[in-house]
Amino acid sequence: MERIMVQAMRSHNVKTQMIASPTKIEDYYRKHHDEFTSKEEIKLRMIMISGQKDTGNAQAQKALAEEVLGRLASGGEFEQTAQVYSEDSTKDNGGDWGWIGRNTLAAPLEKFAFNMPVGRISNIIDYAGNYYILKVEDKRGGTTKSLAEARADIEKKLIQDEAQQLQERWIAGLRKKAYIRTF
Template identity: 30%
Template sequence: MIFKKIKTIYIGLFTLLLVVGIGIGSVYATQNNIVAKVNGVEISETELQDFLLQQGGNDALDTLIQQSIIKQESEKQNIQVSEADIDKELATVKATFDSEEAFNQALETNALTLDDLRKNIVTNIQILRLLEANKPITEEEIKQYFETNKDSLAVAEEVNASHILVATEELATEVKAKIAAGEDFADLAKQYSTDESTKDLGGNLGFFAKGEMVQEFEEVAFSLEVGLVSDPVKTEYGYHIIKIEDKKEAKVATLEDSTAKIKEALLDQKLETEFDPWLQERLAEYTIENYLTKT
């Protein structure tokens, strides 16, 4: 059970360039150019390709053209994307999910493989660096953003907590007694907790700030000292035993500490507002020959 408040899931990275479900150029496991039979009536690979082209061929080709432009422009400007760059962004994506299982489920839901996602990350980084090179972020922009968003850039107080979630107060009291008697909290979480997203992690929820958990839970979590374990806490999800693993104090934002985060935010804004004009300029510059019949 996941009881964090709903948050934005960052998975597409750059959905305008994401081609899902269009099989142009795919390799099929065919038998004599036959992809299926229905009561013995054959469906040929040619029929399938024609159908896929009618359904989304032009959009898919437009996407491939855009990807080619981005790749060629990146090569012109010697933009390199390292494995470390990809791994860092992938870690950021994974951090928006409550578990590895939830992340993998999101990939499946979006018809993506991990390799697809890594390729999207490369494209996203290339675009951001191209836009940054086209119109560099100025010191004045950074200072203005900082002054406007100083409060939101401040680091909020956070706690790292683990919990064991059970259905009844009686069971919660029993589990608390086992902890008091010296039994390991993580082992008990794996044995008793009904929170499937955290039990295998020993109940660990990671760091969270105020407003991310239900009120009854966070009131106790933020009042406990590191290392202490709570009495049973009732929420709409059941009864929780909470252990505080670590704490981070609130920190006022400074321009120096916030610069990297500000640049990232400004680049995200450029992605939304300046990519399309940039792309239209490149489309006008490039010689593009489209041989796909319009339908």
């Protein structure tokens, strides 16, 4: 019962019918634009062929990478080809890295992967002594909500923030006025 009375006092002293002005909403949207942008992700498969197995055999490893790319270009399934030829930890899963965001891969690989069209197989990427072949299976995110789409969320947040500030000021005022005596 006491909680209900306290809640009633709070809602009476903290205005519940607050409105966020369109100007405040637009300002918040401009200042917090990143909050309304979803993170870009790709569903990636990768084949990695080590060029560092044997330094005298680097040409053979490059030739193997070219052979693998040729198999894929002639219609070979990426998943099965990765299970046979890939040398990274995702080999057993057909080179499946799942959904990954930016800053997951090394910068040169990320640049290729995030700029590739869905379904396309990359050329051989020579990086850090290894040979990589990438396939982007799907993309999502990287989109920004428009102001119209974000308006209700922004308004709710601004009203909550203002109500919180009013409540804190009200409680601070009560504390100043309170006279507490202990025995």
